Amino acid sequence: xxxxxxxxxxxxxxxxxxxxxxxxxxxxxxxxxxxxxxxxxxxxxxxxxxxxxxxxxxxxxxxxxxxxxxxxxxxxxxxxxxxxxxxxxxxxxxxxxxxxxxxxxxxxxxxxxxxxxxxxxxxxxxxxxxxxxxxxxxxxxxxxxxxxxxxxxxxxxxxxxxxxxxxxxxxxxxxxxxxxxxxxxxxxxxxxxxxxxxxxxxxxxxxxxxxxxxxxxxxxxxxxxxxxxxxxxxxxxxxxxxxxxxxxxxxxxxxxxxxxxxxxxxxxxxxxxxxxxxxxxxxxxxxxxxxxxxxxxxxxxxxxxxxxx
Amino acid sequence: xxxxxxxxxxxxxxxxxxxxxxxxxxxxxxxxxxxxxxxxxxxxxxxxxxxxxxxxxxxxxxxxxxxxxxxxxxxxxxxxxxxxxxxxxxxxxxxxxxxxxxxxxxxxxxxxxxxxxxxxxxxxxxxxxxxxxxxxxxxxxxxxxxxxxxxxxxxxxxxxxxxxxxxxxxxxxxxxxxxxxxxxxxxxxxxxxxxxxxxxxxxxxxxxxxxxxxxxxxxxxxxxxxxxxxxxxxxxxxxxxxxxxxxxxxxxxxxxxxxxxxxxxxxxxxxxxxxxxxxxxxxxxxxxxxxxxxxxxxxxxxxxxxxxx
Numbered sequence: 001x002x003x004x005x006x007x008x009x010x011x012x013x014x015x016x017x018x019x020x021x022x023x024x025x026x027x028x029x030x031x032x033x034x035x036x037x038x039x040x041x042x043x044x045x046x047x048x049x050x051x052x053x054x055x056x057x058x059x060x061x062x063x064x065x066x067x068x069x070x071x072x073x074x075x076x077x078x079x080x081x082x083x084x085x086x087x088x089x090x091x092x093x094x095x096x097x098x099x100x101x102x103x104x105x106x107x108x109x110x111x112x113x114x115x116x117x118x119x120x121x122x123x124x125x126x127x128x129x130x131x132x133x134x135x136x137x138x139x140x141x142x143x144x145x146x147x148x149x150x151x152x153x154x155x156x157x158x159x160x161x162x163x164x165x166x167x168x169x170x171x172x173x174x175x176x177x178x179x180x181x182x183x184x185x186x187x188x189x190x191x192x193x194x195x196x197x198x199x200x201x202x203x204x205x206x207x208x209x210x211x212x213x214x215x216x217x218x219x220x221x222x223x224x225x226x227x228x229x230x231x232x233x234x235x236x237x238x239x240x241x242x243x244x245x246x247x248x249x250x251x252x253x254x255x256x257x258x259x260x261x262x263x264x265x266x267x268x269x270x271x272x273x274x275x276x277x278x279x280x281x282x283x284x285x286x287x288x289x290x291x292x293x294x295x296x297x298x299x300x301x302x303x304x305x306x307x308x309x
Numbered sequence: 310x311x312x313x314x315x316x317x318x319x320x321x322x323x324x325x326x327x328x329x330x331x332x333x334x335x336x337x338x339x340x341x342x343x344x345x346x347x348x349x350x351x352x353x354x355x356x357x358x359x360x361x362x363x364x365x366x367x368x369x370x371x372x373x374x375x376x377x378x379x380x381x382x383x384x385x386x387x388x389x390x391x392x393x394x395x396x397x398x399x400x401x402x403x404x405x406x407x408x409x410x411x412x413x414x415x416x417x418x419x420x421x422x423x424x425x426x427x428x429x430x431x432x433x434x435x436x437x438x439x440x441x442x443x444x445x446x447x448x449x450x451x452x453x454x455x456x457x458x459x460x461x462x463x464x465x466x467x468x469x470x471x472x473x474x475x476x477x478x479x480x481x482x483x484x485x486x487x488x489x490x491x492x493x494x495x496x497x498x499x500x501x502x503x504x505x506x507x508x509x510x511x512x513x514x515x516x517x518x519x520x521x522x523x524x525x526x527x528x529x530x531x532x533x534x535x536x537x538x539x540x541x542x543x544x545x546x547x548x549x550x551x552x553x554x555x556x557x558x559x560x561x562x563x564x565x566x567x568x569x570x571x572x573x574x575x576x577x578x579x580x581x582x583x584x585x586x587x588x589x590x591x592x593x594x595x596x597x598x599x600x601x602x603x604x605x606x607x608x609x610x611x612x613x614x615x616x617x618x
Contacts, residue, residue: 076579125526129593145525145526147526184522184523184526185526187511187512187515187523187531188512188523188526188527188531189531191508191511192508192531192533192534194567194570194574195504195508195567197570197585197586197589198563198566198567198570199500199501199504199563200589200592200593201566201585201588201589202496202500202559202562202563202566203496203497203592204588204589204592205562206496206559206562213493214493214496214497215592215595215596215599216454216599217434217454217456217493217494217497218497218596218599222496222497222498222501223596224501224533224534224536224537225501225533226589226592226593226596227533227593228533229586229589229590229592229593230589230590230592230593230594231586231590233582233583233586233587233590234583236582236586237579237582237583237586238579240574240582241574241577241579241582244574244575244577247574248571248574248575250511250515251567251571253511253514253515254507254508254511255564255567257507257510257511258503258504258507258560258564261503261506261507262557262560265503265549265550265553265556265557266553266557268550268553270385270546270547270550273542273545273546273549273550274542274543274546276506276510277506277538277540277542277545277546278542279510279513280506280509280510280513280535280538280539281538281539281540281542283509283512283513283524283535283538283539284438284509284535284536284538284539285539286524287524287527287532287535290524290525290527
């Protein structure tokens with residue numbers, strides 16, 4: 001694949017940024033990859049692993065002369081980083097971000113972006129429960145969605161160029177409105193994460209009662225929850241605080257629904273339970289048909305085990 | 310491995326029974342495998358796939374002369390099946406079951422078991438979201454726990470023999486009290502399943518609002534939930550109805566915990582959220598250390614993709 005940007009600056013060097021760098025290298029999408037992370041340890045790791053050409057102790061230095069700047073820090077830190085780099089952005093460059101919430105990021109970043117710079121918010125729908133520069137791998141985005149939420153007045157050529165990069169990373173691109181994005185991800189990602197965190201927290205209380213058994217016998221259901229609940233605490237704190245309204249809306253619906261099922265259990269209403277479980281099973285089939293997962297017993301994750309390629 | 314039972318009868322030919330049969334064949338643990346399923350279609354499938362030597366249109370016929378009878382039907386059907394086979398059980402034989410709930414099964418089955426027959430309840434902690442005779446594979450139990458809850462007066466030799474079979478299937482065996490078992494599984498399996506069902510149900514309502522997007526963009530969190538929520542509806546209906554008290558206890562704790570986190574989101578209490586998420590992350594590490602899962606990005610399920618071996 002041919003080069004899309006001459007110089008890319010990654011601000012933040014965690015799972016998403018390091019995976020982008022690995023994939024850009026593998027596909028020859030970027031000429032030079034400059035990186036910045038807050039800790040010297042992460043910057044050194046990026047050099048040692050080799051996914052950055054240069055690392056910089058400030059974000060301002062890292063973005064100098066960059067054609068594309070990727071903000072890959074927790075959502076709560078986006079505004080501060082944007083303010084810091086704004087005076088150093090090259091005219092004509094594009095700034096994007098990889099935050100899981102778009103409304104709050106747009107609010108924090110857009111006002112700081114100077115004229116002549118394109119800000120195109122983005123959200124790669126991919127991740128693992130690992131974080132930090134060592135957790136990245138080139139295949140992370142393969143066949144995953146990468147949502148872009150372009151703002152009014154975005155230059156179509158800049159959008160098209162960013163789209164080419166993202167597709168080069170292996171992702172499928174779609175565009176949607178900022179507010180709509182935040183509602184969709186509240187349902188498919190944010191609320192499920194909070195619920196997994198909660199269930200694992202409950203089990204932790206129980207563990208104190210029944211010793212190490214909870215851990216020892218963690219079967220399929222709970223094991224999946226712990227994997228979800230092991231995601232980066234800072235990232236998820238920011239997600240819930242910044243997508244508050246949509247998440248609280250979904251949790252309200254969840255509570256109503258759970259109470260209904262709890263009541264059916266208490267009343268011994270087997271018919272209601274069976275009908276409900278039959279319906280949810282059909283939804284799973286819809287997901288497999290939509291190609292977001294496979295019917296194979298390894299659940300389509302074998303590709304992810306290629307951490308470097 | 311050497312033969313443990315001369316003749317084994319499988320009552321019910323779903324995921325668990327068919328996986329047991331595949332593994333018994335692979336390891337030479339049984340001389341003859343007789344099977345019974347309610348539908349002629351499932352019985353024919355067992356013959357076509359080849360994991361039963363004979364199939365029988367009644368459970369009573371299937372258990373004739375069997376040294377081990379495995380009750381592998383939904384928990385709610387155990388009592389009826391036990392009543393039907395009781396007069397036909399060979400003196401000295403062992404009856405076990407594979408239900409996810411033990412208290413209700415013991416209550417329904419134990420009174421029907423004739424003198425001279427050993428009833429040793431069991432629970433293989435393994436499964437996928439698939440069901441039926443085509444879903445079985447020999448590796449299902451490999452390195453999974455198989456809990457046995459022997460009753461007062463169980464013959465140690467009969468228990469030891471059943472343990473040898475189960476270990477031959479690749480599982481790790483532990484024994485515990487009936488009531489304690491039901492509490493442990495309510496935490497690690499039953500409550501997480503109900504919660505996954507609930508979240509998928511909520512998303513289904515939303516889907517009607519935002520068309521097919523929910524399915525299209527189902528990210529990691531939600532995808533795992535749909536897999537859990539795709540499990541067999543009849544099996545799970547029976548689990549919730551028969552392990553009612555323990556499940557309602559855990560759900561009560563879950564509600565309290567979720568409300569606390571919901572409140573933290575509403576109040577913008579980032580510190581509380583961060584502390585909570587950090588704690589749940591540590592639990593995940595405990596599970597990996599306990600060997601119930603691996604740190605590899607394919608989540609240790611690659612072995613499961615060997616459906617026949």
